[in-house]
Amino acid sequence: MLCEGMQIDEEHLVPEMFGLLELTQYPVIEKIQRVGEKKSNSNGRPIKVTLRSAIAVHEVLRKAKALKSTNVSGFNFHFSKLYLSPDRSLDERKSRQKLVQEMKGMITKDSSKRYFIRNDKVCVAD
DSSP: OOOGGGTOOHHHHHHHHHHHTTOSSOOOEEEEEEOSOOOTTSSOOOEEEEESOHHHHHHHHHHGGGGGGOEEGGGTEEGGGOOOOOOOOHHHHHHHHHHHHHHHHHHHHOTTSOEEEETTEEEEOO
8 A cells, every 4th residue: 555645656656666576578557546535544545556467467466575675765665565465356355354364363372483375275384
């Protein structure tokens, strides 16, 4: 989520972000838009980016972790505050929410391990 209060122009930031990912082929961006209602007590609204190719979406999501250590000085924005997620249906969001709650419970019981969600299951790193 990008903070609207920072006056960041997402029309320029999103292409810059894709350039930093070292993609095999630059994705064709069909649309960039803010979603949800603007609220005065909120940090900002999510940005929905529509790409033409599902293959490009997969590659962007796969390489998104590389953004966590990147800073673009021209935007006064740290990508470590950014998260990318695929567009999910309502049922998929509900299922994901249950998995996240399950994972949080596991973390509470044993925080010494690293947990993650993969293929609709909560997994533990060795």
